[in-house]
Amino acid sequence: LxxxxxxxxxSGVAHFAYDDEETCIAEVxxxxxxxxxxxxxxxxxxxxxxxxxxxxxxxxxxxxxxxSRPYDMRTVIEEIVDDGEHxxxxxxxxxxxxxxxxxxxxxxxxxxxxxxxxxxxxLDIHSSEKAARFVQFCDAFxxxxxxxxxxxxxxxGVDQEHGGIIRHGAKLLYAYCNATVPRVQVILRxxxxxxxxxxxxxxxxxxxxxxxxSNEIAxxxxxxxxxxxxxxxxxASDDPEATxxxxxxxxxxxxxxxxxxxxxxxxxxxxDPAETREVLIASxxxxxxxxxxLPSRKHGNPxx
Numbered sequence: 691l692x693x694x695x696x697x698x699x700x701s702g703v704a705h706f707a708y709d710d711e712e713t714c715i716a717e718v719x720x721x722x723x724x725x726x727x728x729x730x731x732x733x734x735x736x737x738x739x740x741x742x743x744x745x746x747x748x749x750x751x752x753x754x755x756x757x758s759r760p761y762d763m764r765t766v767i768e769e770i771v772d773d774g775e776h777x778x779x780x781x782x783x784x785x786x787x788x789x790x791x792x793x794x795x796x797x798x799x800x801x802x803x804x805x806x807x808x809x810x811x812x813l814d815i816h817s818s819e820k821a822a823r824f825v826q827f828c829d830a831f832x833x834x835x836x837x838x839x840x841x842x843x844x845x846x847g848v849d850q851e852h853g854g855i856i857r858h859g860a861k862l863l864y865a866y867c868n869a870t871v872p873r874v875q876v877i878l879r880x881x882x883x884x885x886x887x888x889x890x891x892x893x894x895x896x897x898x899x900x901x902x903x904s905n906e907i908a909x910x911x912x913x914x915x916x917x918x919x920x921x922x923x924x925x926a927s928d929d930p931e932a933t934x935x936x937x938x939x940x941x942x943x944x945x946x947x948x949x950x951x952x953x954x955x956x957x958x959x960x961x962d963p964a965e966t967r968e969v970l971i972a973s974x975x976x977x978x979x980x981x982x983x984l985p986s987r988k989h990g991n992p993x994x
Contacts, residue, residue, distance in 0.1 A: 702783040702820065721777060724791050724798045725831055732832050733798035740772040742795045742971045749963040753840075755904055757880055757911070760806045763788050766838065766878070767801055770794070770967040776801070779824055784816035785809075786845075789824035791833070795971045800828035803838035804889070806879075813885045814845035815858045825865035834872040834974050837890040840879045843910070860993040863888040867895055868990060872977035874970060877901040877957065882910050892956060897980065898973050901957040902966075903948040912942045 698707035708714040726733050746769040753761055767790060768774040776792035785808040790801050802821050804811035813821075828835055844855055866873070866888070875889070875896045886907060890896045901907070909915060916938045917924070927933035951957045961969050 698780075699782040702780055702816065705779050707782070717777070721791070724777070724793075729830055729832065735796045735798075736793060737796045738772050738793070740795075743968045745964045746770060746967055747964045749966060753878055753902070753904065753963070757842075757906065760810065762807050763803045763805045763811075763838065763840070767792065767803060770970065771799075771801075772796065779827075780820050784814070784820040786812055786814060787817040787821050789821060794836075794967070794974065797974065798833050799836050799974065800824065800833045801836045801838065802890070804841045806840050809845065810842050811840050811880075812842055812845040813859060813862070813888070814850060815853050815855055818855070818858045818862045818888075822861040822865040825862070825869055829865075829869040829871050832871060834977070835866075835869060835874070835890065836970060836974075837873070837875045837896070839875060839877045839881050839886065839889045841882065841885040841889055842880050843883045843885045857993050859884065859888055863894060864990070864992045866890045868984065868992075870980075870982040870984065872974055872980050873897050874973050874977070875899040876961075876966060876970070877905040877907065877951070878963075879904050879906065880911075881905060881907040883908075892958075897977055899957040900959055900961045900966075900969060900973075901948070901951055902963045903960055905948060905951060905957070905960070906946050907951040907956055908946055912938045912946055916941050 698704040706714075706717060708717065723736075724733060749766065749769055752765060752769070764778075767776055767788065771792035771794055776790040778788060778790040780789060786805050788801070788803045788805050790803075792799055792801060802824060804813075825835060844850070844859060873890055873896045875891065875898070877899070879902070881889070881891075887893060892899045916934060919941070920934075920937045923937065924930050924934050948960055952960050
């Protein structure tokens with residue numbers, strides 16, 4: 691068991707770890723039941739009793755409007771999938787991103803989501819690799835992808851830079867760009883910088899992108915952006931702190947209001963959070979017959 695813990699939490703070698711053989715075998719059966727027999731088939735459906743148009747009113751209060759307050763992304767996932775059931779892959783490794791298999795209206799989907807409860811949901815070397823591998827897995831078995839975004843950026847720091855965070859982040863970018871399955875993105879709250887781009891944004895080929903009214907799509911947060919954009923005005927002011935506060939409010943009002951992203955085509959629609967499940971199911975149903983061919987070539991050249 692100790693070895694399993696190391697491989698599940700530290701190295702990421704073990705995708706799942708269980709305390710006993712009986713549970714392990716039951717979970718293997720559950721996993722196989724969600725996968726097609728081969729890459730030319732679609733995953734099996736499993737009709738259920740959970741209505742496709744079920745509202746998720748708890749989502750209205752689940753995600754704090756204050757971007758500095760964390761919450762558990764798993765509770766969001768449980769609210770939008772069938773019967774609240776999902777099977778998380780690499781649950782104990784690279785915990786700032788959640789990768790899980792679930793059903794929506796009886797059909798299998800793969801969900802990639804930032805986890806604000808762990809390191810504020812940033813992407814780092816390990817979480818980028820974890821998500822990239824999961825995206826490739828879903829694409830290999832014709833499993834549509836749903837991406838839930840609440841990301842403040844890539845993890846800063848010397849260790850990450852020396853470890854090649856940009857190179858590893860590019861693995862996730864490559865995986866999404868190479869995926870031909872239906873891809874739907876939902877922005878819950880923060881969507882900052884390059885980390886937002888690689889989380890299946892419209893600019894890299896997402897079929898549909900939706901946002902909650904609390905969305906903030908920007909290069910960085912308003913405070914950081916104001917310090918850069920209005921640096922001279924703040925420095926020349928008689929009261930720098932008051933000026934900074936005023937400019938931050940102006941920046942938020944003009945560039946970070948809920949419909950700014952929709953006005954510029956970054957998202958297709960701003961939706962009621964309570965209708966997220968219904969919107970996702972309708973979108974995936976519309977994209978069910980999507981057919982995309984990759985360019986004819988010997989092979990790709992993914993980041994190493």
